[in-house]
Amino acid sequence: MPNTLIFVDLPADDPAAAARFYAEVFGWRDDHKPLGIYHRMVPGGMFANPDGTESLVGNLHVGIFNPANARPHPDPSGVEPRSIAAEGRKPRIWVLIGDDDTPERILSAAEERGATVLWRDHFWSTFNGLNHAFRDPWGNEIVLWGKAGDPPAVPEGYTRE
Structure with missing residues:
Protein backbone atom coordinates (compact mmCIF):
# COMPACT_ATOMS: atom_id res chain seq x y z
CA MET A 1 0.00 0.00 0.00
CA PRO A 2 1.60 3.32 -0.99
CA ASN A 3 1.66 6.36 1.23
CA THR A 4 -1.51 8.31 0.52
CA LEU A 5 -1.97 12.05 0.09
CA ILE A 6 -4.93 13.14 2.22
CA PHE A 7 -4.57 16.89 2.71
CA VAL A 8 -2.91 19.98 1.31
CA ASP A 9 -2.69 23.06 3.55
CA LEU A 10 -2.78 26.68 2.39
CA PRO A 11 -1.44 29.53 4.51
CA ALA A 12 -3.66 32.55 5.19
CA ASP A 13 -3.19 35.25 7.80
CA ASP A 14 -6.99 35.17 8.26
CA PRO A 15 -8.05 31.50 8.00
CA ALA A 16 -11.73 32.31 8.63
CA ALA A 17 -11.80 34.81 5.73
CA ALA A 18 -9.94 32.37 3.47
CA ALA A 19 -12.44 29.64 4.40
CA ARG A 20 -15.34 31.94 3.48
CA PHE A 21 -13.58 32.70 0.16
CA TYR A 22 -13.28 29.01 -0.78
CA ALA A 23 -16.79 28.20 0.46
CA GLU A 24 -18.21 30.97 -1.74
CA VAL A 25 -16.03 30.33 -4.81
CA PHE A 26 -16.19 26.51 -4.89
CA GLY A 27 -19.12 25.66 -2.60
CA TRP A 28 -16.91 23.73 -0.18
CA ARG A 29 -18.02 23.20 3.42
CA ASP A 30 -15.97 25.04 6.06
CA ASP A 31 -15.21 22.69 8.93
CA HIS A 32 -13.28 24.94 11.34
CA LYS A 33 -11.16 23.23 13.96
CA PRO A 34 -11.14 25.72 15.79
CA LEU A 35 -12.54 28.87 14.18
CA GLY A 36 -9.81 31.21 12.94
CA ILE A 37 -6.99 28.78 13.72
CA TYR A 38 -7.39 25.90 11.29
CA HIS A 39 -10.13 25.35 8.72
CA ARG A 40 -10.69 22.10 6.86
CA MET A 41 -12.42 22.72 3.55
CA VAL A 42 -14.54 19.73 2.62
CA PRO A 43 -15.40 19.58 -1.08
CA GLY A 44 -17.96 16.84 -0.53
CA GLY A 45 -18.66 13.78 -2.57
CA MET A 46 -16.64 10.63 -3.05
CA PHE A 47 -14.10 9.52 -5.62
CA ALA A 48 -15.77 7.71 -8.49
CA ASN A 49 -15.36 4.03 -9.25
CA PRO A 50 -14.43 3.09 -12.84
CA ASP A 51 -18.13 2.52 -13.58
CA GLY A 52 -19.03 6.05 -12.42
CA THR A 53 -20.62 5.07 -9.11
CA GLU A 54 -19.36 6.62 -5.88
CA SER A 55 -16.63 4.76 -4.03
CA LEU A 56 -16.23 4.71 -0.25
CA VAL A 57 -13.27 7.13 -0.52
CA GLY A 58 -14.03 10.79 0.17
CA ASN A 59 -12.60 13.54 -2.02
CA LEU A 60 -9.38 15.13 -0.79
CA HIS A 61 -9.62 18.04 1.62
CA VAL A 62 -7.80 21.38 1.75
CA GLY A 63 -6.68 22.83 5.06
CA ILE A 64 -6.21 26.53 5.75
CA PHE A 65 -3.78 27.46 8.50
CA ASN A 66 -2.50 30.65 10.08
CA PRO A 67 1.29 30.89 9.58
CA ALA A 68 1.57 32.99 12.76
CA ASN A 69 1.12 29.73 14.68
CA ALA A 70 0.90 26.79 12.27
CA ARG A 71 -0.98 23.92 13.92
CA PRO A 72 -0.38 21.11 14.61
CA HIS A 73 2.99 21.55 16.29
CA PRO A 74 4.40 20.24 19.59
CA ASP A 75 5.21 23.79 20.75
CA PRO A 76 1.89 25.48 21.66
CA SER A 77 3.29 28.89 20.71
CA GLY A 78 4.48 27.68 17.29
CA VAL A 79 7.79 28.39 15.62
CA GLU A 80 9.29 30.63 12.91
CA PRO A 81 8.59 31.48 10.17
CA ARG A 82 5.32 33.18 11.09
CA SER A 83 4.46 34.86 7.82
CA ILE A 84 3.21 33.87 4.38
CA ALA A 85 6.00 33.34 1.85
CA ALA A 86 5.92 36.25 -0.58
CA GLU A 87 8.64 35.63 -3.16
CA GLY A 88 9.10 32.98 -5.79
CA ARG A 89 7.01 29.99 -6.71
Missing part, protein backbone atom coordinates in the same frame (compact mmCIF):
# COMPACT_ATOMS: atom_id res chain seq x y z
CA LYS A 90 4.83 28.27 -4.17
CA PRO A 91 2.93 25.01 -4.42
CA ARG A 92 -0.07 25.13 -6.73
CA ILE A 93 -3.42 23.54 -5.99
CA TRP A 94 -5.30 21.96 -8.89
CA VAL A 95 -9.09 21.90 -8.76
CA LEU A 96 -11.22 19.84 -11.16
CA ILE A 97 -14.11 21.94 -12.47
CA GLY A 98 -17.37 20.14 -11.72
CA ASP A 99 -19.60 19.11 -14.60
CA ASP A 100 -22.27 21.56 -13.39
CA ASP A 101 -19.90 24.55 -13.08
CA THR A 102 -17.83 26.70 -15.43
CA PRO A 103 -14.39 28.29 -15.29
CA GLU A 104 -16.00 31.65 -16.08
CA ARG A 105 -18.21 31.49 -12.99
CA ILE A 106 -15.37 30.32 -10.76
CA LEU A 107 -12.91 32.99 -12.00
CA SER A 108 -15.57 35.69 -11.68
CA ALA A 109 -16.50 34.61 -8.14
CA ALA A 110 -12.83 34.48 -7.14
CA GLU A 111 -12.09 37.90 -8.66
CA GLU A 112 -15.13 39.48 -6.95
CA ARG A 113 -13.67 38.27 -3.64
CA GLY A 114 -10.20 39.73 -4.17
CA ALA A 115 -8.41 37.09 -6.25
CA THR A 116 -6.26 37.92 -9.27
CA VAL A 117 -6.85 35.98 -12.48
CA LEU A 118 -3.42 34.85 -13.68
CA TRP A 119 -4.44 33.35 -17.03
CA ARG A 120 -7.35 31.70 -18.78
CA ASP A 121 -8.21 29.56 -21.74
CA HIS A 122 -5.18 27.29 -22.13
CA PHE A 123 -5.17 23.69 -23.36
CA TRP A 124 -2.45 21.44 -21.94
CA SER A 125 -2.31 18.37 -24.18
CA THR A 126 -0.09 16.42 -21.78
CA PHE A 127 -3.02 16.05 -19.38
CA ASN A 128 -5.81 16.76 -21.88
CA GLY A 129 -7.05 19.67 -19.78
CA LEU A 130 -8.62 23.07 -20.34
CA ASN A 131 -6.82 25.20 -17.76
CA HIS A 132 -7.24 28.56 -16.05
CA ALA A 133 -5.53 30.00 -12.95
CA PHE A 134 -5.96 32.58 -10.20
CA ARG A 135 -4.08 33.78 -7.12
CA ASP A 136 -6.22 34.00 -4.00
CA PRO A 137 -6.00 37.07 -1.73
CA TRP A 138 -3.36 35.26 0.39
CA GLY A 139 -1.04 34.53 -2.52
CA ASN A 140 -1.94 30.87 -3.13
CA GLU A 141 -2.13 29.83 -6.78
CA ILE A 142 -5.12 27.78 -7.87
CA VAL A 143 -5.14 26.05 -11.27
CA LEU A 144 -8.53 25.01 -12.64
CA TRP A 145 -8.65 21.87 -14.76
CA GLY A 146 -11.53 21.14 -17.10
CA LYS A 147 -12.08 17.93 -19.04
CA ALA A 148 -11.25 18.38 -22.73
CA GLY A 149 -12.86 15.11 -23.85
CA ASP A 150 -11.73 12.23 -26.03
CA PRO A 151 -10.89 13.37 -28.62
CA PRO A 152 -10.19 16.79 -27.06
CA ALA A 153 -12.62 19.58 -27.90
CA VAL A 154 -10.50 22.71 -27.53
CA PRO A 155 -12.51 25.93 -27.88
CA GLU A 156 -11.36 28.51 -30.38
CA GLY A 157 -9.06 31.13 -28.91
CA TYR A 158 -7.38 28.79 -26.41
CA THR A 159 -3.60 28.76 -26.31
CA ARG A 160 -2.06 25.29 -26.58
CA GLU A 161 0.94 23.31 -25.48
Whole structure:
Protein backbone atom coordinates (compact mmCIF):
# COMPACT_ATOMS: atom_id res chain seq x y z
CA MET A 1 0.00 0.00 0.00
CA PRO A 2 1.60 3.32 -0.99
CA ASN A 3 1.66 6.36 1.23
CA THR A 4 -1.51 8.31 0.52
CA LEU A 5 -1.97 12.05 0.09
CA ILE A 6 -4.93 13.14 2.22
CA PHE A 7 -4.57 16.89 2.71
CA VAL A 8 -2.91 19.98 1.31
CA ASP A 9 -2.69 23.06 3.55
CA LEU A 10 -2.78 26.68 2.39
CA PRO A 11 -1.44 29.53 4.51
CA ALA A 12 -3.66 32.55 5.19
CA ASP A 13 -3.19 35.25 7.80
CA ASP A 14 -6.99 35.17 8.26
CA PRO A 15 -8.05 31.50 8.00
CA ALA A 16 -11.73 32.31 8.63
CA ALA A 17 -11.80 34.81 5.73
CA ALA A 18 -9.94 32.37 3.47
CA ALA A 19 -12.44 29.64 4.40
CA ARG A 20 -15.34 31.94 3.48
CA PHE A 21 -13.58 32.70 0.16
CA TYR A 22 -13.28 29.01 -0.78
CA ALA A 23 -16.79 28.20 0.46
CA GLU A 24 -18.21 30.97 -1.74
CA VAL A 25 -16.03 30.33 -4.81
CA PHE A 26 -16.19 26.51 -4.89
CA GLY A 27 -19.12 25.66 -2.60
CA TRP A 28 -16.91 23.73 -0.18
CA ARG A 29 -18.02 23.20 3.42
CA ASP A 30 -15.97 25.04 6.06
CA ASP A 31 -15.21 22.69 8.93
CA HIS A 32 -13.28 24.94 11.34
CA LYS A 33 -11.16 23.23 13.96
CA PRO A 34 -11.14 25.72 15.79
CA LEU A 35 -12.54 28.87 14.18
CA GLY A 36 -9.81 31.21 12.94
CA ILE A 37 -6.99 28.78 13.72
CA TYR A 38 -7.39 25.90 11.29
CA HIS A 39 -10.13 25.35 8.72
CA ARG A 40 -10.69 22.10 6.86
CA MET A 41 -12.42 22.72 3.55
CA VAL A 42 -14.54 19.73 2.62
CA PRO A 43 -15.40 19.58 -1.08
CA GLY A 44 -17.96 16.84 -0.53
CA GLY A 45 -18.66 13.78 -2.57
CA MET A 46 -16.64 10.63 -3.05
CA PHE A 47 -14.10 9.52 -5.62
CA ALA A 48 -15.77 7.71 -8.49
CA ASN A 49 -15.36 4.03 -9.25
CA PRO A 50 -14.43 3.09 -12.84
CA ASP A 51 -18.13 2.52 -13.58
CA GLY A 52 -19.03 6.05 -12.42
CA THR A 53 -20.62 5.07 -9.11
CA GLU A 54 -19.36 6.62 -5.88
CA SER A 55 -16.63 4.76 -4.03
CA LEU A 56 -16.23 4.71 -0.25
CA VAL A 57 -13.27 7.13 -0.52
CA GLY A 58 -14.03 10.79 0.17
CA ASN A 59 -12.60 13.54 -2.02
CA LEU A 60 -9.38 15.13 -0.79
CA HIS A 61 -9.62 18.04 1.62
CA VAL A 62 -7.80 21.38 1.75
CA GLY A 63 -6.68 22.83 5.06
CA ILE A 64 -6.21 26.53 5.75
CA PHE A 65 -3.78 27.46 8.50
CA ASN A 66 -2.50 30.65 10.08
CA PRO A 67 1.29 30.89 9.58
CA ALA A 68 1.57 32.99 12.76
CA ASN A 69 1.12 29.73 14.68
CA ALA A 70 0.90 26.79 12.27
CA ARG A 71 -0.98 23.92 13.92
CA PRO A 72 -0.38 21.11 14.61
CA HIS A 73 2.99 21.55 16.29
CA PRO A 74 4.40 20.24 19.59
CA ASP A 75 5.21 23.79 20.75
CA PRO A 76 1.89 25.48 21.66
CA SER A 77 3.29 28.89 20.71
CA GLY A 78 4.48 27.68 17.29
CA VAL A 79 7.79 28.39 15.62
CA GLU A 80 9.29 30.63 12.91
CA PRO A 81 8.59 31.48 10.17
CA ARG A 82 5.32 33.18 11.09
CA SER A 83 4.46 34.86 7.82
CA ILE A 84 3.21 33.87 4.38
CA ALA A 85 6.00 33.34 1.85
CA ALA A 86 5.92 36.25 -0.58
CA GLU A 87 8.64 35.63 -3.16
CA GLY A 88 9.10 32.98 -5.79
CA ARG A 89 7.01 29.99 -6.71
CA LYS A 90 4.83 28.27 -4.17
CA PRO A 91 2.93 25.01 -4.42
CA ARG A 92 -0.07 25.13 -6.73
CA ILE A 93 -3.42 23.54 -5.99
CA TRP A 94 -5.30 21.96 -8.89
CA VAL A 95 -9.09 21.90 -8.76
CA LEU A 96 -11.22 19.84 -11.16
CA ILE A 97 -14.11 21.94 -12.47
CA GLY A 98 -17.37 20.14 -11.72
CA ASP A 99 -19.60 19.11 -14.60
CA ASP A 100 -22.27 21.56 -13.39
CA ASP A 101 -19.90 24.55 -13.08
CA THR A 102 -17.83 26.70 -15.43
CA PRO A 103 -14.39 28.29 -15.29
CA GLU A 104 -16.00 31.65 -16.08
CA ARG A 105 -18.21 31.49 -12.99
CA ILE A 106 -15.37 30.32 -10.76
CA LEU A 107 -12.91 32.99 -12.00
CA SER A 108 -15.57 35.69 -11.68
CA ALA A 109 -16.50 34.61 -8.14
CA ALA A 110 -12.83 34.48 -7.14
CA GLU A 111 -12.09 37.90 -8.66
CA GLU A 112 -15.13 39.48 -6.95
CA ARG A 113 -13.67 38.27 -3.64
CA GLY A 114 -10.20 39.73 -4.17
CA ALA A 115 -8.41 37.09 -6.25
CA THR A 116 -6.26 37.92 -9.27
CA VAL A 117 -6.85 35.98 -12.48
CA LEU A 118 -3.42 34.85 -13.68
CA TRP A 119 -4.44 33.35 -17.03
CA ARG A 120 -7.35 31.70 -18.78
CA ASP A 121 -8.21 29.56 -21.74
CA HIS A 122 -5.18 27.29 -22.13
CA PHE A 123 -5.17 23.69 -23.36
CA TRP A 124 -2.45 21.44 -21.94
CA SER A 125 -2.31 18.37 -24.18
CA THR A 126 -0.09 16.42 -21.78
CA PHE A 127 -3.02 16.05 -19.38
CA ASN A 128 -5.81 16.76 -21.88
CA GLY A 129 -7.05 19.67 -19.78
CA LEU A 130 -8.62 23.07 -20.34
CA ASN A 131 -6.82 25.20 -17.76
CA HIS A 132 -7.24 28.56 -16.05
CA ALA A 133 -5.53 30.00 -12.95
CA PHE A 134 -5.96 32.58 -10.20
CA ARG A 135 -4.08 33.78 -7.12
CA ASP A 136 -6.22 34.00 -4.00
CA PRO A 137 -6.00 37.07 -1.73
CA TRP A 138 -3.36 35.26 0.39
CA GLY A 139 -1.04 34.53 -2.52
CA ASN A 140 -1.94 30.87 -3.13
CA GLU A 141 -2.13 29.83 -6.78
CA ILE A 142 -5.12 27.78 -7.87
CA VAL A 143 -5.14 26.05 -11.27
CA LEU A 144 -8.53 25.01 -12.64
CA TRP A 145 -8.65 21.87 -14.76
CA GLY A 146 -11.53 21.14 -17.10
CA LYS A 147 -12.08 17.93 -19.04
CA ALA A 148 -11.25 18.38 -22.73
CA GLY A 149 -12.86 15.11 -23.85
CA ASP A 150 -11.73 12.23 -26.03
CA PRO A 151 -10.89 13.37 -28.62
CA PRO A 152 -10.19 16.79 -27.06
CA ALA A 153 -12.62 19.58 -27.90
CA VAL A 154 -10.50 22.71 -27.53
CA PRO A 155 -12.51 25.93 -27.88
CA GLU A 156 -11.36 28.51 -30.38
CA GLY A 157 -9.06 31.13 -28.91
CA TYR A 158 -7.38 28.79 -26.41
CA THR A 159 -3.60 28.76 -26.31
CA ARG A 160 -2.06 25.29 -26.58
CA GLU A 161 0.94 23.31 -25.48
